[in-house]
Amino acid sequence: MKHYLGYYLSNMRIAILGQIQYRAQNYFYMVGTILEPTVYLVVWSTIANSQGGSVGGYTTGALAAYYIVWTLVRQMNVVFTPYGWEGRIQRGQLSGELLRPVHPIHSDISYFAGWKFVQIFLWLPLGAVLALIFKPVLHPTWFQVVAFFFAIWGAFLVRTMLYASLGMISFWTTRVGAIFELVFALELILGGRLVPMTLMPDWVQHVAAVFPFQWTFYFPINTLVGNPGVSEILSGLGMQVLWIAIGIVFVNIIWHFGIRRFSSVGN
């Protein structure tokens, strides 16, 4: 355990040092991720204003809070993508990681966890500008703030496991981009990424309940900007733990069979 802690801290440090070198790229990437919810925010604010100031119980101030916190959660949700897995499997880049006495998933988690510190630092001024423009309304309790902290890390781990499992399909097939895009579309609709889940039809919410997506977007955002009770928050955190556990099982099973097919081409 001490060994893993040391490794995580070292790799997080490498990520911070490395990503500081790419601060301009990080900033442009972040601006790109902020444009998406800004469009949603403008559209929904317009609808809310046309309906007397609110839509589905969300006022314009609450919508602003939802989508601005969305931008923060999005930074936390950046994980090693399935495309990254595809590249490292198809082009043999996985070889270097296989030689280490640590599973590659630890490298991904620790590196991206370290990167978060750079992302959040760069996000702060952008978040402030968005707040000045759109004037979000949120009144979280201290419990909500603490729960939000755990929820965004939970979201990061749920998404890491989900996309690692997905990316490892590349052990069997050469091109899996189409499958990835399908999952990204599902995440958009069923995760609270497009609109808050409560604005979705009931049947969509029922479908979403059997997928992990809402625990990566809607749940952490709602934990901070909504009015969830203590039990709702705790059961949500519990659901994140459950999905992380499911993800770990999936990653291990897929890895166990997939790694036998790894041909280590070119490296």
Next chain:
Amino acid sequence: MPEPVINVKDISKHYKVPVREAGLKAAARSLFKRTYNIVKAVDQISFTIEPGEVVGFLGPNGAGKTTTLKMLSGLLFPTAGAPDVLGFQPSRRQPDFLRQITLVMGNRSQMAWDLPALDSFELQRAIYGVPRPDFEKTRDEFIELLEVKELVKKPVRNLSLGERMKMEIIGALLHRPKVLFLDEPTIGLDVTMQRRIRQFIAEYNQKYGATVLLTSHYMADVEALCKRVIVIHNGKLLFDGDLSVMKDRFSAFKTIGVTLANGFSMFSQYGEVLNQEAGHVTLRIPREKTPEVTARILAEQQVDDLTVEDPPIEDIIEKVFNLKSAEGDVK
């Protein structure tokens, strides 16, 4: 007699590769009926390596050298056979096994590109859980041996190919592995850099008693480091033994170079004249006649200098490939 560090018995690695003719018709047909070829990258090879040995693993491109190294380091699952390295089955990739080996590939980088190598070394320490005092002692020792005290502070992207290779080797050995798999460690490097890396590998082998399995297309690497060589071609093992034995067995000729004291003389009576210019003659003599011909030249000519050499190792290895492939003789 110590137990072999590496024990390989009849391991194979076969790949199923889809094949089709060129053109639209063949592409359409392959949608319904795919044809596969079985490529035998490695085919039932066996050998053992004792602790502390440095063995050259030779063969042309595509012979199966790298595939074998990958199976021995746990990157690839063998199609058949189960190699044993340090008492472990490599494909299980147990942490205790991975902590005792390293695989250095000349075309692969483990260094963080934008950071000084010192930062990557620190990460290696954490990955392998090396105690800090041991790590610092080893790191400083390697930095001094490879003379890179200033280079380790520069971002890796600003280093030359040879300098980067030095960093790769330091990073790969910081956990002091007992078994080194080196795949073309000097590829693309200039002669000076090649020599420095060879010396470093030799010093590491002597100091830590490490076992080394080395592939290289630079025969200078092999001659400087390896007493024993294993030759592989088309996935099959062609020769396993001392380099000197291979030279004796597969080089039918020796080269005699003579520098004459009195200029020009007829030398075709002694053997095939390969080159003759400005008082220097190069002859090719059947190996068994070399002592006799040398004695005759010294007795009959006014000689300033005379050298007897084996043909270049590249020529000998090519001969092994040609002879053994023609015979279909596989050890």
